[in-house]
Amino acid sequence: METWRDLVLAPGGARGDVSPPPVARVLNSLFAMLVLIGVVWISLTTLHLDWGGVWNFRVELFDGWLMTVGITAEALVLSTVVGFILALGQRSYVLPVRYLARFFVEVVRCIPLLALIYLFWYGFEGAFGIGNEYRIQSGILILTLFEGAYISEIFRAGIESVGKTQIESARAIGFTRTQTYRYVIIPQAFRQVLPPLVGQLVSLIKDSSLLSVIAIAEFTQSAQQASSINYDNLETYFALAVGYLVLTVPISLWSRWLERRFKYET
Amino acid sequence: MKLSLQDVVKRFGTHTVIDRVSLEFDGVHCLALIGPSGGGKSTLLRIVAGLEYPTSGAVVLNDKAIEYHDEALLRHRRSIGTVFQAFNLFPHMTALKNITLPLEKVHGRTPDEARDLAEGTLRRFQLLDHAHKRPAELSGGQRQRVAIARAIAIKPQVVLLDEPTSALDPEMTAEVLELIEELKREGRDLLLVTHEMGFARRLADRVALLANGRIEEIGPPEQIFGAPESAVTKGFLSRVLRY
Numbered sequence: 001m002e003t004w005r006d007l008v009l010a011p012g013g014a015r016g017d018v019s020p021p022p023v024a025r026v027l028n029s030l031f032a033m034l035v036l037i038g039v040v041w042i043s044l045t046t047l048h049l050d051w052g053g054v055w056n057f058r059v060e061l062f063d064g065w066l067m068t069v070g071i072t073a074e075a076l077v078l079s080t081v082v083g084f085i086l087a088l089g090q091r092s093y094v095l096p097v098r099y100l101a102r103f104f105v106e107v108v109r110c111i112p113l114l115a116l117i118y119l120f121w122y123g124f125e126g127a128f129g130i131g132n133e134y135r136i137q138s139g140i141l142i143l144t145l146f147e148g149a150y151i152s153e154i155f156r157a158g159i160e161s162v163g164k165t166q167i168e169s170a171r172a173i174g175f176t177r178t179q180t181y182r183y184v185i186i187p188q189a190f191r192q193v194l195p196p197l198v199g200q201l202v203s204l205i206k207d208s209s210l211l212s213v214i215a216i217a218e219f220t221q222s223a224q225q226a227s228s229i230n231y232d233n234l235e236t237y238f239a240l241a242v243g244y245l246v247l248t249v250p251i252s253l254w255s256r257w258l259e260r261r262f263k264y265e266t
Numbered sequence: 267m268k269l270s271l272q273d274v275v276k277r278f279g280t281h282t283v284i285d286r287v288s289l290e291f292d293g294v295h296c297l298a299l300i301g302p303s304g305g306g307k308s309t310l311l312r313i314v315a316g317l318e319y320p321t322s323g324a325v326v327l328n329d330k331a332i333e334y335h336d337e338a339l340l341r342h343r344r345s346i347g348t349v350f351q352a353f354n355l356f357p358h359m360t361a362l363k364n365i366t367l368p369l370e371k372v373h374g375r376t377p378d379e380a381r382d383l384a385e386g387t388l389r390r391f392q393l394l395d396h397a398h399k400r401p402a403e404l405s406g407g408q409r410q411r412v413a414i415a416r417a418i419a420i421k422p423q424v425v426l427l428d429e430p431t432s433a434l435d436p437e438m439t440a441e442v443l444e445l446i447e448e449l450k451r452e453g454r455d456l457l458l459v460t461h462e463m464g465f466a467r468r469l470a471d472r473v474a475l476l477a478n479g480r481i482e483e484i485g486p487p488e489q490i491f492g493a494p495e496s497a498v499t500k501g502f503l504s505r506v507l508r509y
Contacts, residue, residue, distance in 0.1 A: 165354075172317060173343070174341075174372045179371055187358050188357070
């Protein structure tokens with residue numbers, strides 16, 4: 001009885017502090033193997049998968065994958081900048097700045113990305129007559145604004161996690177406000193912020209798939225096109241999932257690792 | 267140290283924390299503020315430190331009136347050393363860096379000068395072995411001693427200590443109090459908020475008892491602890507000295 005309880009209920013505190021009992025480890029690896037064998041067996045016997053159709057579109061799919069990597073990389077840099085500005089804006093003493101930043105963040109976080117993409121895309125088109133030639137840039141901009149709103153909340157939480165006494169110490173030493181941010185708040189907030197920020201990168205990669213609806217030739221769009229021609233829907237979307245996993249799993253693991261590493265003392 | 271307070275009032279909303287406090291003295295090296303919690307000791311210290319604006323009244327420290335606006339206060343805070351109850355040090359830097367950073371960035375020392383000064387101070391306090399440790403690797407007492415080292419490395423005109431031992435166990439309290447006593451012997455001017463009555467009695471030249479935002483009694487320690495006049499002082503001392 002005791003063993004069963006040990007297997008189901010992890011001890012309190014953060015997981016990873018205590019290593020799981022050996023029985024659990026054996027069961028876990030057994031379970032993983034069974035799942036793997038099961039998946040392979042089902043796909044070989046019942047689904048009759050045929051990878052030829054996917055193989056024929058390997059170049060298009062790879063180009064789409066690269067486009068996704070490129071769009072995400074640019075959007076990541078830009079949305080970090082936007083997020084930082086919005087986080088500072090939300091803490092500004094100047095009321096119009098603060099309310100504008102809050103308003104923007106709240107509105108963006110409360111609208112589905114798909115709706116935002118359409119809204120911005122037709123908005124840009126109507127307002128500035130932006131058409132095909134700026135399709136990708138528009139996509140990056142939309143993604144930047146959307147993720148920037150989330151990232152600003154991550155930054156805000158990070159800044160607010162720095163203790164009041166730390167800021168008091170900085171004042172007592174005679175740091176100016178800029179110096180306080182530079183030497184005290186930002187370095188400490190950075191440790192708090194880095195794991196969730198890296199985690200947000202995973203969301204960014206996944207969210208970029210929605211840009212396919214405005215005909216940006218990224219990974220999901222190229223998979224849609226491939227499957228509409230080869231009719232190997234399952235195989236193509238399976239390849240699509242694997243293509244995303246290749247990007248997101250390492251980043252997700254990296255985020256976990258950072259979380260453990262920066263879990264420290266104040 | 268020469269300090270003069272004239273009708274200092276501090277209100278938070280409708281709550282009056284400091285209620286028309288006036289005092290004046292010259293040639294005092296160590297002033298201890300004692301009294302019940304919530305009596306206004308820390309707030310008074312923070313007003314002298316330039317961390318808090320008084321609602322009204324004037325403060326003159328060493329013949330210089332403290333101007334309560336941002337820029338002047340920044341200069342003022344740079345001329346004094348302040349040590350709080352806990353969490354003074356920046357946890358993401360070593361002890362040494364905690365001391366050199368303000369020397370470099372606030373007081374315009376070169377990195378070499380700052381390091382020499384910081385190491386000199388740490389050596390004097392027998393903390394040099396811990397120079398490259400982060401606060402989390404130090405004991406509470408060592409942390410407070412490093413915080414005091416940081417406060418005096420800038421050669422402040424006065425050191426303000428706000429309950430520097432309240433968060434420490436008795437053994438660590440002793441090591442920090444010894445250090446403060448050493449500062450006194452060096453002839454530094456100290457303003458100390460403390461609950462350590464024995465220490466206040468031994469160290470201070472002047473003791474002021476604050477209760478309900480007012481100075482109930484001020485005088486040399488022999489008077490305050492030996493022959494208190496005010497009923498509030500008597501009551502407070504009989505309560506805290508009973509055990």
